[in-house]
Amino acid sequence: MYNVMSPKAEEFIDHEEILASLTYAQENKNNRELIEAILEKARACRGISHREALVLLDCELEEQNQKMFDLAMEIKQKFYGNRIVMFAPLYLSNYCINSCVYCPYHAKNKHICRKKLTQEEIKKEVVALQDMGHKRLALETGEDPVNNPIEYVLESIKTIYGIKHKNGAIRRVNVNIAATTVENYKRLKDAGIGTYILFQETYHKENYEKLHPAGPKHDYAYHTEAMDRAMEGGIDDVGLGVLFGLNMYRYDFTGLLMHAEHLEAYKGVGPHTISVPRIRHADDIDPGEFSDAINDDIFAKLVAVLRVAVPYTGLIISTRESVKSRERVLKYGVSQISGGSRTSVGGYAEEEPEEENSAQFDVNDNRTLDQVVKWLLDLGYVPSFCTACYREGRTGDRFMKLVKSGQIANCCLPNALMTLEEYLQDYAAQETKCIGEKVIQEEIKGIQNLLIRQRTMEKIEKIQEGERDFRF
Numbered sequence: 001m002y003n004v005m006s007p008k009a010e011e012f013i014d015h016e017e018i019l020a021s022l023t024y025a026q027e028n029k030n031n032r033e034l035i036e037a038i039l040e041k042a043r044a045c046r047g048i049s050h051r052e053a054l055v056l057l058d059c060e061l062e063e064q065n066q067k068m069f070d071l072a073m074e075i076k077q078k079f080y081g082n083r084i085v086m087f088a089p090l091y092l093s094n095y096c097i098n099s100c101v102y103c104p105y106h107a108k109n110k111h112i113c114r115k116k117l118t119q120e121e122i123k124k125e126v127v128a129l130q131d132m133g134h135k136r137l138a139l140e141t142g143e144d145p146v147n148n149p150i151e152y153v154l155e156s157i158k159t160i161y162g163i164k165h166k167n168g169a170i171r172r173v174n175v176n177i178a179a180t181t182v183e184n185y186k187r188l189k190d191a192g193i194g195t196y197i198l199f200q201e202t203y204h205k206e207n208y209e210k211l212h213p214a215g216p217k218h219d220y221a222y223h224t225e226a227m228d229r230a231m232e233g234g235i236d237d238v239g240l241g242v243l244f245g246l247n248m249y250r251y252d253f254t255g256l257l258m259h260a261e262h263l264e265a266y267k268g269v270g271p272h273t274i275s276v277p278r279i280r281h282a283d284d285i286d287p288g289e290f291s292d293a294i295n296d297d298i299f300a301k302l303v304a305v306l307r308v309a310v311p312y313t314g315l316i317i318s319t320r321e322s323v324k325s326r327e328r329v330l331k332y333g334v335s336q337i338s339g340g341s342r343t344s345v346g347g348y349a350e351e352e353p354e355e356e357n358s359a360q361f362d363v364n365d366n367r368t369l370d371q372v373v374k375w376l377l378d379l380g381y382v383p384s385f386c387t388a389c390y391r392e393g394r395t396g397d398r399f400m401k402l403v404k405s406g407q408i409a410n411c412c413l414p415n416a417l418m419t420l421e422e423y424l425q426d427y428a429a430q431e432t433k434c435i436g437e438k439v440i441q442e443e444i445k446g447i448q449n450l451l452i453r454q455r456t457m458e459k460i461e462k463i464q465e466g467e468r469d470f471r472f
Helices: 015-027 032-042 050-058 062-080 119-132 150-161 182-190 205-211 220-224 226-232 249-267 296-309 323-330 369-378 396-405 409-426 430-444 450-464
Strands: 083-093 136-141 172-176 238-241 273-275 314-317 336-338 382-384
Touching (some): 015 050, 015 249, 032 050, 032 062, 050 249, 062 296, 083 119, 150 172, 150 182, 226 238, 226 249, 238 249, 296 323, 314 323, 369 382, 382 430, 409 430, 430 450
Parallel strands (some): 083 336, 083 382, 136 172, 238 273, 273 314
16 A cells, blocks of 8 residues: 555555554564664765654663664754754634544533734734744644634735835744645645644544544545645645644654655655654643653653654754753754744733633743843854745755755854844844853854855845845
8 A cells, every 4th residue: 555656545555554664663673774874864864764763762772762862963053053043823713613632622622711912913913923023833723614714824824925124024924724635736836825724633544533523624544645736835844743642652753754845745844843742741631641741751762763763854853842852953953943932822912810711822932032042152053043045945955955955054053144234233132132242243254155155244234234134
């Protein structure tokens, strides 16, 4: 049944192939010669197969595990340097007709406060996000064709892009909504979205159907094949993810990489991003009810192996994770994080009263965006608010070709530094600004092309004088 080129979910995510891969990895988890060969292959930075990645994940040899972590850090540095892209989620509505047993938005939850933002409320939320310094949002809604039709999402995107407040502007809107039709994906593309994001939750079909007992999301094939339809609809950048803790993590890890392999083979370009959320407490949801939770050590290794397996793909971690956990996985491969997030419907313009809880999950990192930015700077990272590739049409296979050739380096670091300078000038606390200016001056030295380095310095001076929105 396994066929990476098949358009059918149960063939490109073949259950028997996953089981065979799980057995193969267990049989070879202490095979030093094989593991060394896989690591050597991975050093070429062209990726490794799902079976090879699973062998690394299962590896029990301390020396080889350390080599794998070291390699993950090398690959992270090679493709992303010290840059960490910043974003925030914006929840538009928590009305939902599905019955997902791990999500508080499920239709049977009668005590959660149901909300839907009006366009005026969206404007207030966006202004509040702009006042923090955010330039990139991820839109979130429940699935409800009456309360959250595609027309509502499209209108909301138009509203968001239309808001210019002081020096603020949202320059990229990513969208995380339910699986839909090719026609609707075309409409989202025409609306100017960045990445279309959809979490699989789990790739185990039988468990998937149990976790989604009713509602449109119950259809495993329709959900799993959504990225193919999105790409058919013209969306170049798509983002995968599973919710670790719902199902055996080794199974879902394998399915996730098989999905990435399918997109690369069948559509010509792999996922732009992969998200690695872990299940968290939420209204009406106790994560203790799910027996497949993964600890921090396994989580860190999972991130590191993903970085080795898909070197060109952005890895995303949200405020579901604690400060300690986020800091640990940043060095192993994470390239995008949220900051100052609210997972309720509204909550940026005004804090949500406790009795009106509408959050999808509890946030473990409650710091402000500025506190997160300062923390990253203190750790030696470059917080980036860059959206240049999306706005310059460097998406999909065009983006990947530039990444794989190394040419993207001529854009990424300069753009990151210029957008960080914007943040420091417009939003940062004085202490953050002082640290950030020192980091920028040090990082500029890492721009190898002397002409681009000079132009970057000139544009940063113009930003300090009040001009905005430069990009390479």
